[in-house]
Amino acid sequence: MVSPATFHVVTTELVVGTFALAGLCFALKLLSSFNILPNSKFDEAFDSIAHGALLFGLLSLPFAILSGINSAGVDESGFVSALLVNKLWLSFAGLGLAIGVLISRWKVGTDIWNEAKSSIIQSSFGMAACGAILLTASAGGKFTRGESLLDILHLPYDLVLLMPIWLSVILLISGLANFAIAIRANSSQ
Amino acid sequence: MSTMRVKTTLILCLLLLATNLGAAESGGVGDGVYDMQCGGACHGDSDQNATSSASLILTTESHIYAGQATTFSLQVESLTSSPYAPIGLFLLSDTTGYRDTPQDIGWQILSDSKGDVNNYIEISGLTDGDTIDWVLRAPEIGNYTFYASIQHGGNNAPHFGISQAYTVEVLPIPDNLPRLTEEFTPIVAREVGQVTKFQLSTEDADTVVVEWRIDGGVANQAIVTGDAVNGFMVELPTANQPSTMQWRAVLDGEGPQQTSPWFTLVTNEQGFSIDETAVYLQAISVLIFFAGLTVLLQTRNRTNQNKEEKSFDEITSTVSQEGGEL
Numbered sequence: 001m002v003s004p005a006t007f008h009v010v011t012t013e014l015v016v017g018t019f020a021l022a023g024l025c026f027a028l029k030l031l032s033s034f035n036i037l038p039n040s041k042f043d044e045a046f047d048s049i050a051h052g053a054l055l056f057g058l059l060s061l062p063f064a065i066l067s068g069i070n071s072a073g074v075d076e077s078g079f080v081s082a083l084l085v086n087k088l089w090l091s092f093a094g095l096g097l098a099i100g101v102l103i104s105r106w107k108v109g110t111d112i113w114n115e116a117k118s119s120i121i122q123s124s125f126g127m128a129a130c131g132a133i134l135l136t137a138s139a140g141g142k143f144t145r146g147e148s149l150l151d152i153l154h155l156p157y158d159l160v161l162l163m164p165i166w167l168s169v170i171l172l173i174s175g176l177a178n179f180a181i182a183i184r185a186n187s188s189q
Numbered sequence: 190m191s192t193m194r195v196k197t198t199l200i201l202c203l204l205l206l207a208t209n210l211g212a213a214e215s216g217g218v219g220d221g222v223y224d225m226q227c228g229g230a231c232h233g234d235s236d237q238n239a240t241s242s243a244s245l246i247l248t249t250e251s252h253i254y255a256g257q258a259t260t261f262s263l264q265v266e267s268l269t270s271s272p273y274a275p276i277g278l279f280l281l282s283d284t285t286g287y288r289d290t291p292q293d294i295g296w297q298i299l300s301d302s303k304g305d306v307n308n309y310i311e312i313s314g315l316t317d318g319d320t321i322d323w324v325l326r327a328p329e330i331g332n333y334t335f336y337a338s339i340q341h342g343g344n345n346a347p348h349f350g351i352s353q354a355y356t357v358e359v360l361p362i363p364d365n366l367p368r369l370t371e372e373f374t375p376i377v378a379r380e381v382g383q384v385t386k387f388q389l390s391t392e393d394a395d396t397v398v399v400e401w402r403i404d405g406g407v408a409n410q411a412i413v414t415g416d417a418v419n420g421f422m423v424e425l426p427t428a429n430q431p432s433t434m435q436w437r438a439v440l441d442g443e444g445p446q447q448t449s450p451w452f453t454l455v456t457n458e459q460g461f462s463i464d465e466t467a468v469y470l471q472a473i474s475v476l477i478f479f480a481g482l483t484v485l486l487q488t489r490n491r492t493n494q495n496k497e498e499k500s501f502d503e504i505t506s507t508v509s510q511e512g513g514e515l
Contacts, residue, residue, distance in 0.1 A: 079463050088472050096476035100483025107484070108491055118490045125483045162463060163471050171474040178481030182488040 004070035011064035016137045018057030019094070023130025025050035030123035033113055047113065050126060051105050057133070058098045065091050068140070082160045087139045094132030096175075101126045107186055217275045217311040220303060225279060225338055226286035239343075241350030243268050247280075247337040249355070253327045254362045256371040258299055260450035261323045263337045263352075268317050275311035279338035280323050284351060291335070295328030304378040304433070304455025324450045326371070327359045367394035367442035375452040380459045385425040389413075394440040394447075397421045401436040402451075411436065428456035 029046035031037045065088070069075060072084055079085050104122060105112055112118050134150075139157050141148035163171070246264040253259045261280060268276075282294040290308045291298060298306045302321040312321065327333075337352040362368065370390040379385055389397060399411040412424040425436060435451040 078465055079461065079468060081461055082463075085463060085468055088468065089475055092472035092476040093479055096479030097483060099476075100480040103480070103484050104487035108487055111491075112487065115490070118487055121483070121486050121490060125479075125486075160463065162467055163474075165467050165470060168467065168470045168474040171478050172470070175474065175477030175479075175481040178478070178485040182481070182484040185488045185492050 004067045008064060008067035008071045011060050011067055012137060012140065014060040015057050015064045015133060018053040018060065019098075019130045019133040022050045022053035022057060023127050023134075025053065026123045026126035026130070029113065030119060030127075033119040033123075034116070043113075044110075047110065051102060054098050054126065054129065055102060058095070058102065061091065061095050061098070061133075065095075072143075081143065082158045083139050083143045085160050085162075086157055087136050087143070090132045090136040090139065094129045094136065097125050097129035097132060101129060217277060220301075220305060220307045220310045222290055222292065222298075222307055223279070223309045224286055224289050225281055225284060238349045239346040241339050241341060241348040243339050243341075243350050245337045245339055245350060245352035247335060247352050247355045249335075249357060251356075252358050252360055254366065254368070255327055255330050255359050256362065257368055258324050258326045258450050258452075259357075261325060261335065262320050263322075264318065264320045265315060265339065266317055268315070269343065274313040275341075276313075276315045277309060277311045277340040278321060279336075279340070280308045280325075281336045281338055282334065284336055284338075291323075291325055294333055296333070297326040297328075299324045299326055299375055300377045300453045302433075302453060304453060304457070306377060322451070322453065324375075324452055327357075330359050330361055333357050333359065363444060365393050365442060365444035367440035367444055367447050368392055369438065369440070369449055376454060377452075378455045378457060379428070381428055381430060381456055382459070383456075384427055385454070387423055388415075389421040389423050389438060391417070391421060391438075391440060393442045393444060394421075395443075396441045397423075398439040398441075399423045399425075399436060400439065401425055401434055403432060403434055405435070425454065430456070431458055432456045 025046045028037065029043070029050055032043050032046060068087065068091075073080070074084060079088075101122060104125075108118070112122050135155070138148040138150040138155070142151070142157055243265050244267045246266065247261060248264070249261045250259050263278060263280070265276075265278070280291055280298075281289045282291050282296070283289045292308070298308060301307050301310055301323050302312075303310050308323070310321065312319075333356070335355045335357065339348075339350040341348050368391065370392050373390040376385065376387060389399070391397060395417050397413050399413050400408040401411050402408045411426070413421055414424075415421045423436075423438075425434065428434065432455075434454045434456065436454060437451045438449045440447045440449070
């Protein structure tokens with residue numbers, strides 16, 4: 001049997017690779033949308049690769065999260081470090097952003113790039129998903145090896161901003177309300 | 190018939206191929222209360238292991254009073270020069286590999302060298318001549334046999350070794366013997382900065398002196414308040430960094446003076462603790478919120494865009510109806 005730690009390494013490599021590729025393509029697509037990139041023959045490719053890679057990363061992400069929880073022994077001894085808590089939140093934030101970006105692209109189609117504002121929103125959220133996952137990976141490196149490439153930024157991984165449960169519930173309800181409004185708006189169009 | 194045989198052979202071959210290669214836990218299995226066979230994962234299999242060069246010297250008092258605590262010291266010698274890490278050490282009551290922990294013969298482990306109550310402990314950086322201790326409480330009167338065992342890696346094979354048997358006789362408690370009660374259980378671990386104050390339950394003891402020391406150093410006296418009637422309260426110094434302290438009680442009364450074993454008290458870094466429900470709830474909330482926000486922003490943006498297009502179309506059609514031109 002493959003241990004959770006080994007499985008976690010495999011899945012995180014998949015997630016980080018695909019999200020990094022998606023993030024890069026979102027950045028290039030944004031530049032291309034504003035004609036900052038002179039050659040637009042890769043326009044469609046940037047769009048397809050960004051969303052395709054994001055989808056593949058999204059499919060691998062739950063396995064990475066679950067194997068991470070298992071390999072860190074969270075199910076047995078709880079969260080032994082603030083780093084683990086921040087890793088979990090960052091990965092869930094990345095997961096949420098990626099889901100939102102993919103649903104938007106699915107609902108709106110390629111028209112999403114026809115307008116400046118929607119291009120900015122799509123690219124920014126796509127890159128934010130990538131950033132959240134890269135930060136998660138960096139925190140993972142800090143947890144296992146005690147160092148990470150992003151150490152130069154002196155990120156406060158040891159700081160945990162735990163919200164009270166009622167605030168989390170409000171956030172959850174507002175998220176669900178956002179979804180409901182979006183679905184209603186879509187169906188009325 | 191022959192097809193059936195081929196299928197059976199194929200299935201058997203597949204089953205054989207599906208078996209995985211066994212391997213010892215080279216990184217150890219962690220401290221715990223284990224029977225000999227289970228400690229260190231498969232070291233007990235005589236076909237797979239090598240004999241350890243280490244010699245194990247287990248010592249304790251040969252006569253112990255029933256219900257009283259005593260120290261079992263294990264000295265490890267003749268370790269080869271390879272710094273195996275970790276080395277697993279057992280305190281056992283027999284060598285059958287089944288129900289052979291001290292607890293299985295009624296003894297209670299009060300503390301081990303690592304601030305816990307395990308019969309199997311793993312130590313990294315053990316060198317020749319090092320000693321580790323267990324403090325055990327004796328059960329009923331009788332004769333009991335103990336063994337120590339070692340497990341470690343090296344030369345691509347798990348190594349195993351066992352000590353000579355050591356017999357202990359448990360005697361009845363003499364009258365008026367000043368002693369710790371059978372219910373007293375010492376604290377074995379605490380956190381940095383934690384005040385350590387506890388009640389020392391005694392019987393037939395008029396006065397109590399508690400001594401403490403750090404890593405086998407000079408003994409100091411702890412603060413003891415109270416009396417025999419109301420009970421003795423002991424306060425041990427607070428540690429400001431991770432360390433190992435030992436303490437013992439010297440009990441005086443009508444009977445002969447008694448000194449308890451050195452109990453080990455390990456001070457650890459303050460552990461991180463957090464409400465797991467709140468953590469998971471916040472994670473799910475963040476997920477739903479960000480997903481919802483992204484979809485909502487794009488949808489609203491698209492709705493506004495459609496409205497603008499619609500109003501533009503309306504203006505265009507009005508203008509064209511009036512025969513105008515845009």
